């Protein structure tokens with residue numbers, strides 16, 4: 001019998017089962033040895049399958065429970081065990097070569113197909129383990145050790161049964177070599193286990209702990225930095241036994257890439273790094289991926305329409321659509337084969353009917369078939385998810401307190417809200433793509449194995465495994481290039497944005513040329529990095545498709561062989577090619593799945609972090625509304641700190657009677673604005689209490705409290721809307737007339753009418769299109785419209801000229817009439833009429849009383865007042881003046897450089913002007929408490945301080 005004839009005899013006929021039968025020449029002959037042979041065959045198939053299943057399962061458990069190995073002695077052990085594994089892979093290869101050579105020399109089929117498949121599968125399985133081991137710096141050992149243990153059980157059983165099944169003849173030379181190879185492999189397994197257990201024993205002796213049970217995550221030192229030793233020396237390996245190398249490395253990269261002076265971090269990188277760090281921290285806290293994944297349970301009501309039966313039904317129907325797609329994907333290549341065979345006259349089917357059936361299947365699989373139905377069913381569910389998630393996230397963020405909004409940048413918050421989409425993306429990737437594709441691939445694998453025999457099945461699975469391995473390796477090797485490209489993209493974006501946003505500064509400093517060059521450099525840098533990255537991708541794809549092509553060629557050769565020998569039909573060959581075509585998409589998808597899910601997870605983490613935050617300013621349960629009766633305010637030994645470390649307000653106590661006006665003055669940063677924020681409950685006091693009409697503000701309903709309070713903040717923020725709508729924001733149902741009245745009271749009405757669009761003028765982003773003074777007056781109008789019971793004015797008139805200020809003062813007087821008012825002002829002339837002035841210094845009250853009283857007291861307030869009334873002259877010329885003199889140039893004329901002589905002459909001018917003399921005298925009189933003339937500096941002869 002020729003070699004080809006023997007091979008043919010050993011190949012199963014089409015439509016045979018994976019397990020060989022006596023009929024297919026698979027080696028199961030009738031007779032006494034047949035049951036032993038059947039056992040050997042079963043063991044040949046079972047051995048690699050069991051080892052692979054164990055390896056995958058135990059690795060998954062190790063990943064999910066975040067285990068990794070301690071570094072002690074691990075490095076050497078890993079190398080040695082890898083060498084033993086490599087040796088065993090080589091022995092399988094050697095056995096295969098021996099069999100093939102033997103077959104070729106004898107011109108007969110070398111062995112039973114189960115032997116060949118078993119050897120090939122063992123090379124694949126132990127090759128995968130070897131690759132895993134050599135890539136993981138700190139592996140969890142039990143997937144490897146368990147595999148070796150299983151090999152120790154299977155190998156002797158297979159060897160013994162094979163020997164028992166062979167005819168009672170002397171062993172041939174090739175058989176002896178074969179036995180020696182098996183024995184050498186067995187020895188290498190035993191030695192690998194000895195090395196492992198010896199290392200384990202040593203490390204336990206040294207550390208006294210179970211080295212296998214360590215966390216996957218790198219340790220953090222006291223400062224929160226990753227411990228370098230725990231992080232491992234091998235780049236990209238510090239996550240130990242990662243979920244997929246992608247997930248782990250993708251996560252770790254961002255965390256480990258710390259910014260440097262030369263390579264500063266972009267906002268994107270910072271966000272990613274912080275989210276990865278947060279994810280690692282949470283993983284560490286939760287202990288394993290399963291518990292970690294449970295944190296995302298809070299999103300279920302947003303992705304699953306809990307209260308909407310109709311949408312739930314749609315989701316179920318989408319599931320049916322997916323199953324139908326699986327069926328159609330399976331049937332199309334098969335039907336194509338049938339069409340081919342019917343055209344060839346190989347069966348008695350009517351080609352017209354078969355083609356019609358084929359066309360029907362293609363229609364179902366096309367965008368106008370099941371896919372359209374699925375979209376119709378799914379789109380409402382998808383938008384439900386977007387709707388529910390974004391509104392919930394937005395509402396949650398708006399309800400969080402000041403401490404949150406002070407610490408997070410608005411762009412970070414907005415990005416986090418948008419990341420809600422990533423949760424649905426992740427679920428879609430897994431449910432709509434990963435699971436159906438897995439089903440498709442499994443069906444293809446089983447069907448091909450059944451149709452063309454186990455060789456074809458093996459080729460399919462081996463190609464898939466090698467493709468995935470190469471694809472994930474290439475993706476991770478391009479990770480740094482991608483990071484650099486994204487950074488360059490952000491840099492380009494930043495330079496462009498900075499130039500456009502800061503155009504006025506650019507033009508003013510004549511730096512247009514500089515900005516052009518900066519942008520051109522950024523673009524060039526980005527383009528260079530993009531080109532490098534995309535060429536890298538192109539190479540990676542080329543390589544992956546070469547692997548696929550090699551697999552396809554092997555599969556096609558086998559099929560062609562079977563077709564030419566009448567074991568398969570041309571139709572089945574076409575079917576094989578079509579299935580291969582269908583495998584490419586799913587394989588590429590799976591290769592990218594780890595990266596995609598990890599990216600979505602990191603983004604979802606940002607939202608999760610926010611959603612898990614609780615507002616710190618909350619209503620007590622069943623808190624009653626504030627019962628307002630006049631507006632008596634009492635600060636009772638109030639202390640406050642923003643960060644719980646540094647006290648900003650220190651034991652402040654005062655009372656404000658209903659309708660009283662209290663002004664706070666003091667140096668910048670003294671804590672004046674903070675006092676107002678405490679009253680409006682933007683923060684809660686850390687000690688003491690604040691009461692309004694005898695009710696602690698923490699015990700009343702927050703909304704009712706804020707309804708009674710009107711604020712004009714230091715830097716009012718207007719929305720990018722019309723002036724009318726901005727003022728109306730205080731009272732959404734206010735009529736236009738009410739708004740005009742409020743604007744008149746705030747002295748802005750006439751000015752608004754002068755704008756080209758009047759009240760319909762848009763104020764621009766954050767009110768950039770109106771002047772500082774206009775903006776403040778719009779804010780005052782807004783407060784006037786609210787008609788609050790308590791008024792808080794924080795530097796409300798700091799940006800207006802003196803004349804307008806006097807008019808606003810009138811407006812404010814109207815606003816504050818009969819209302820308890822708190823004013824913070826640096827310009828003391830605006831608060832000199834306050835009922836009480838409180839001087840705050842370093843978070844404490846140092847003085848309080850009326851204007852006159854405080855001036856008389858001659859303390860801090862009197863000092864501030866005198867500084868504002870008179871320009872204090874400079875005593876000595878500065879060094880710069882001397883330099884200017886030496887150069888013969890004129891010293892710059894700025895306010896603080898007035899010399900004593902100039903100051904005197906300026907004051908004299910003011911005094912000599914009849915119209916201004918009275919005003920000046922009255923100011924001097926006021927400042928000097930009416931009966932004192934300002935003291936004169938003995939040296940300069942100018943007014944010193946009051």
Ligand SMILES: Nc1ncnc2c1ncn2[C@@H]1O[C@H](COP(=O)(O)OP(=O)(O)OP(=O)(O)O)[C@@H](O)[C@H]1O
Nearest residue numbers: 406642643648667668669670671672673674675714
């Ligand atoms: N949100 C915040 N988080 C942390 N610290 C803050 C916060 N807001 C203010 N501070 C700090 O609290 C201190 C008091 O600030 P506050 O704004 O009350 O001062 P101020 O007297 O109103 O100053 P100014 O007159 O300049 O407005 C300052 O040292 C400031 O840096």
